[in-house]
Each structure stands twice: as structure tokens, then as C-alpha cells.
Amino acid sequence: MKKRIIFHVDVNSAYLSWEAVERIKNGVKGTDLRTIPSIIGGDMEKRRGVVLAKSTPAKKYNIITGEPIQQALQKCPDLVIVKPNHDMYCKYSKKLLALLREYTQHVEPFSIDEAFMDVTGKIPCGKTPREFALEIKKRIKRDLKFTVNIGVSTNKLLAKMASDFKKPDKVHTLFPEEIETKMWILPVEELFMVGKSTAKTLRNLGLKTIGDVAHLDVEILKSHLGNKMGEHIHNNAWGINDDPVEVERPMNKGYGNSVTLSEDIRDIEDGYRVLLSLSETVAGRLRENDIKCYCITVETKDHKFIRQTRQTTLLNATNTTNVIFETACKLLEELWDGTPIRLLGIRATKLTEDDYEQLSLFDTPKDKKLEKLDSMLDSLRSKFGDNVIYRASLVKEEEN
DNA sequence: TGTTGAATCCCAC
DNA sequence: CTAACGGTGGGATTCAACA
Structure with a gap:
């Protein structure tokens, strides 16, 4: 080679x-x-x-x-x-x-x-x-x-x-x-793929420099960092890497949108409003790319920075705002114990190209209507800008 | 036994 | 008055359910 x-x-x-x-x-x-x-x-x-x-x-x-x-x-x-x-x-x-x-x-x-x-x-x-x-x-x-x-x-x-x-x-x-002379003398923190957590583990093993990491038995690294990470860190410390320079970017694995709120959410209704806005963004981006998703994840972070996720896999793929929104609402209800929420997020994964009518075979007539509504709204937005159209429930929020 | 999905953790920027 | 930590995306690990 x-x-x-x-x-x-x-x-x-x-x-x-x-x-x-x-x-x-x-x-x-x-x-x-x-x-x-x-x-x-x-x-x-x-x-x-x-x-x-x-x-x-x-x-x-x-x-x-x-x-x-x-x-x-x-x-x-x-x-x-x-x-x-x-x-x-x-x-x-x-x-x-x-x-x-x-x-x-x-x-x-x-x-x-x-x-x-x-x-x-x-x-x-x-x-x-x-x-x-x-x-x-x-x-x-x-x-x-x-x-x-x-x-x-x-x-x-x-x-x-x-x-x-x-x-x-x-x-x-x-x-x-x-x-x-140039890399082994550096502190372990500087090695690519060594973040806060891995650095702590390495420090606890008495390793101070990248050179120290290189000279530790890879099996010991694996036992403390997991197989993949242990091997990866070991290779990095030796400068071993065969990854090609990739000109073509592979398709996204997921699309997400999240916000840290200016005030913690205490009322589920407010949670719904935020989820609707997040759903608009995520679903809109899916449609822009002619992609649908099978899996929806809702993420929360509370005032103590504790994160939680709830996800579900749908029977058929979607990029409809309302389907994503309603799914997200259900997930939030399941997940939430009433602790004030600092951050809310939605992520769409298990993506599929949106080119088969087959995939819509099981859609209910209601879903079809929603798809049509979305594409109407999309075309209006692309003509007049993203802010021309507000969902009724978002308008309500503006008035408050 | 091996696989799959969900939840969590960790990474980079 | 004990502050103060974003948003997006990729991947690995762990565990339970299931075949």
C-alpha cells in the first residue's frame, strides 16, 4: 500500500x-x-x-x-x-x-x-x-x-x-x-477521542502522557474503556489510522432539533407547544431531503442536567409534522415525572428514502391528508418565507 | 445462542 | 444572592426481550 x-x-x-x-x-x-x-x-x-x-x-x-x-x-x-x-x-x-x-x-x-x-x-x-x-x-x-x-x-x-x-x-x-518527540509528550487529554470521561479513566490508571497510553498493554485499555474504545485509543496513541479521505458524504443517520428553554417547563401544555415547534423543524428537514423516519426519540434535560430519552419505532415511516408531533407528545407523557424541564429535543432516526409509494400503502386516509397539508405549507413557506404561517397553537403562545 | 430495540453514555465540533 | 454549562450528529455499551 x-x-x-x-x-x-x-x-x-x-x-x-x-x-x-x-x-x-x-x-x-x-x-x-x-x-x-x-x-x-x-x-x-x-x-x-x-x-x-x-x-x-x-x-x-x-x-x-x-x-x-x-x-x-x-x-x-x-x-x-x-x-x-x-x-x-x-x-x-x-x-x-x-x-x-x-x-x-x-x-x-x-x-x-x-x-x-x-x-x-x-x-x-x-x-x-x-x-x-x-x-x-x-x-x-x-x-x-x-x-x-x-x-x-x-x-x-x-x-x-x-x-x-x-x-x-x-x-x-x-x-x-x-x-x-511531538505527540507522546502531550497530556492524554490532547489525544483525539479522549474526552472528559476517558481522560479520567486514563488518569486513574496513572497515565499522564499519550506516550504512557501507547506503552500500556492494549488489553488493559480494553478492559477499562471497552473493546472498541480501548483499541481505538491504543491505535491513536501509536498514530495508526487507515481511514480514507472521503469525498462523498454518506447519508445522514438522523435529524434532530432541541432547545434549552428560557424558563423551565412545569406544565405539559407548554411542553406540547415546544414539541410542535421542534416537530415542524425536524419533519420539514426530512421532507426537504425526501426522507422519512421510522423512529422518533424525545429527549429531556431537567434543572439538574439529568437527561432522559424515550423512543418508539413506528409501523410505517413518516415525515409528517403531525405524526411526529403526536408521537413525541405521547413519548413525553410516558417519560415525564413532573420535574421542571430545561431542555426538550426530538430526533428522527431509522431513515429511509421517500421514493416508494409502497411505504404509504398502509397509511390511513388521515395520514394522506396530513401529508398534503404539509406539502402545501412547505410550498407556501418556500414562496413567502418560513414565518408566513403559524400553527394555531403557536399563535396562541405568541398572544400570551 | 445470537439478535434486536431501548436507554444511556461518550465523543467531536 | 452559591453561580453556572448549546445544539447536532455519530457511535458504543448495557440490558431485557425474544427467537
């Missing part, structure tokens, strides 16, 4: 960088967000939400991604907080991908701000992989006005680990012969 060269491209503080670039592009007056302590973060009014991205000056206050905004404000009272703008991020993500594809079509979007490239055989004559990465990094900065880190190695795992080294605006290599 041929040796590959893989790049992992990671936008530095993506949301914040993109917000800053967009403001400059729109001629917004004021200092560049990247030069002051600033973050992109959730809902300020509700005093909820977490830090999604931080500027380099904000980083100096020990503000970390994922922490509550309140906590970040305590660390830096002058922190500038900007609301996220997902649509804008999508535009920049697409621009980045288009630029990367000028170098190779072998690009795999990994998240909105990360991508893998298999550049095997695409490296210009006389250039090292590192120099090629530097060239791409420079192009991105020149044309798109934001910086990236690029990790360079022979597989996705090592490239990803490398892009996480010193930031911003850097290219790092992590070739197999560099694992010992």
Missing part, C-alpha cells in the same frame, strides 16, 4: 475570524474583533450559552471554548460578545472548500471549519509537503483574509493532531518518525 500525504486544514477561531472579516468587508467601523478580547457566544439576554470561539486576546484571560459566558465574563468583564451567525459561516466554509479544491478534488469537509485533503501525488515538483501546505495557507490568507493551521502527515489522525499544535497561522508536520 502506497504511502499517503494528508493535510488537515483548521480555521483559527473560525466563527470569530469570519465575523471580523465580514465586518471589514461590510465597512463596519470599529476595531478588528481579533485584536481585542472578544468571543462568539450564545444568548446574552437569557444569560445562557457558551463560548463558541475566542480571540487571541481573550485567550490571554484563560477563557476557554465551551465554557459558560458568565464564567468568561468573570475572567474578563470587558469582554465583547457577538452573537453567532450560522448562515454567514456557511458562506465562508464554502469559499474555503472551493479554494482547497483548486489544489485537489480529494477534499473531505470534516466540520464547518475543518477539512482533510489527500494530496498524495498532487505536490508540485521540487516542493516538500510542508512547503505545499505553506503555499495553501498563504493563498487562504491572501484571498480569504483569515488564517488557518494545517497539519501534515501520512494519515488523517496524525494530520489532525498536528493541526492542533501551536496556533494560529501555522503549518506543522507529524510524520510517524516524529510521534515520539
